[in-house]
Amino acid sequence: MVGRLSAEMFFIDRQDRRSLQMQLTSSIVSTILEARTLPGTRMPSTRQLAEHLGISRLTVTLVYQDLVAQGYLESAPRSGFAVSQKVPHRRIGREDALSFSQPVDWGRWLKQDLTARRRISKPLDWRSYPYPFLYGQADPTLFDHAAWRDCARRALGAREFTDLADERMAVDDPVLVDFICRNTLPRRGIRARPEEVLITLGAQNGIWLAVQLLARKDRVAVMEDPGFPDFAATFQFAQMPIHYVPCTEEGLEPASLPPDTGLVAVTPSHSIPTGATMPIQKRRELLTMADKNDFLIIEDDYEFEMSFLEPPSPALKSLDGGGRVIYIGSFSKALFPGLRIGYVVGPAPFIEQARALRAMMLRHAPGHMQRVTGYFLALGHYDAHIVRLREAFRHRRETLTQALERTPFRIAGAARHGGSSLWIEAPKEVESARFAEMLATRGVLIEHGRPFFANPPNPCPFFRLGYSSIAEEKIEAGVKIMDQMLKS
Structure with missing residues (x-):
């Protein structure tokens, strides 16, 4: 029956x-x-x-x-x-698994506890909070969804399918690489050939590849403090000793580098998280020291597109005549973080090895997303999108700055050219981690400052306020809640 x-x-x-x-x-x-x-x-x-x-x-x-x-x-x-009589797939029955008395000692097998690293945490349901001052999240109202769908349709066309469906081994999409070489890099003063560019799964993938290839246990890794916590975690995983250089109002101080420096991680155009910009003279000094003392530099040139106050300084890589700078860029911050499309620029011998290392992990970034992104860039949608972001962020920054002026909070760091966040200092007795927890109960999300420091002050009064993800009309009310919470 x-x-x-x-x-x-x-x-x-x-x-x-x-x-x-x-x-x-x-x-x-x-x-x-x-x-x-x-x-x-x-x-x-x-x-x-x-x-x-x-x-x-x-x-x-x-x-x-x-x-x-x-x-x-x-x-x-x-x-x-x-x-149907021909259901595509049916699961087979499962046999009883064998049981053993001795469990696996994962603490012995895993050489490091990566979950213990300092990291920036954000709730996955952050959009349900009315006042999300989170850095790096996108406002969908500023994105041209119709243009993105059009580019996706183009990439899904029959003419494109064969090219994108084939196993391309470790080769990246030529449409995307061509735009990076012809448009993106020249805007940063950088000239590069296709063989000097590698597409990655976001900037962090590029950082990991560079560190894994260049790390030496007998040389010191140098980074800013406060700085990007994933730089520290990547160096630690590569078992490089780390020397932290205080980040001043002019960013990393070259004179503070130890004599056994082997690899320097730096964000010269827009320091993480303070927004400090390294002057051109100090950039030249850093490159001169790299040549004299034989060390290499990883430059994370994030968010240079958000230059609504003044043009960004030329990239450190643009001044590099000796091939000592490995340049990291990404489209994820400007478009949307879930995109995970970044790129590494370096001398051809380095990129050849980075391509080989990447191939051991994932061959290449998904070809379809590379092509869609390439079309979005090449057809002018990206530049139009950047214009919208700059205008919106300029207004949001003005509103946020004015709202903060009526509070005890101090702007401790801000990107000179614009950006999408401010580095804030609360009164010295405030612990920003606890303050963030309390604010979340009132619907306000901030990023406390502890993860950015190697040895955070105690209490740590610093925190980051992003304005890419919060509507302009909600900024003043959110800051008012912060002020009320501080007083209470």
Whole structure:
């Protein structure tokens, strides 16, 4: 006798951001595969399932029809829908696993506890907070979704499919690399050939590749303090000793480098997190020291596009006549952080080795996303997007600065050319980590300063306020809550 699946076996989640049609499709497919439903088993009628789920009968009908096309269901006149005779995949039964008395001692096998590193944490549901002063998150209202979809359609066209579907080994997308060489890098004063550029999964992937290739246990790694915590974590994983140089109002001080320096990680145009800019003369001094003392430099040139106050300084790499600077860039901050498309620029011998190391991990960044990004850049959408960001960020920074002037908070650091965040100092008795926890209960999100310091002051009154993710009209109210919380 042919069985029937009950409508109660299927569900949707009203809190799920996916469409009702996608959720129902996933629920039906999972039920058929997980329960190993027999071919011919009848499905609930479209009316029954629609009433049970509280959705449109048309939605259920469209889902059933799509699953017929995919081979999960079959339709019979006046008989409704049933599980197909040729379901694409059925899971086999699982054998009982063997049990052993001695558990794996992971503490012995894993050489480092990477979860213990200092890191910047942000709640995944940050959009549900009314006042998210978070750095690096995108405001979707400023993004041209129609232009991105058009570029995605172009990249999905039949003409493009063969090129993007083939195994390209370690080769990057030529459309994206060409734009970087012809447009992005010249704006930073850098000239590079395609063989001197490598596409990465964001800037952090580029940093990891560079450190893994260049780390030497007998030489010291140098970085700013406060600085980017992932630089420190990457050096530690590579087992390089680290020397922290205080970050002044002019960024890293070259004269503070120890004599056994081997690798310097620096953000000269826009220090993390203070926004300090290294003067051209000090950049020249750093490069001269690198040549004299035989060390290399990793330059993270993030957020140079957000220059709404004044043009950004030329990149350190643009002054590098000896090939000692490995340049890291990314499109993730300017477009959206989930994109994870970055790039590394360096001498051809280094890029050749970096490409080989990357190939051991992931071959290359997803070809389709590379091509979509390449089209978005080449067709002018990126530049138009940057213009919108600059204008919006200029207004938000002005509003935030004015609101802070009426409070005890002090702007301890700000990018001279613009950027999308401010480095704030609270009164000296405030512990910013605790302050952040208290503010979150009132719907305000800030990034406390402890992760940025190798040895944070105690208490640590510093924190970062980002304005890329918060609407301008909410900034003043958010700062007012901060002020009220401080007084209480």
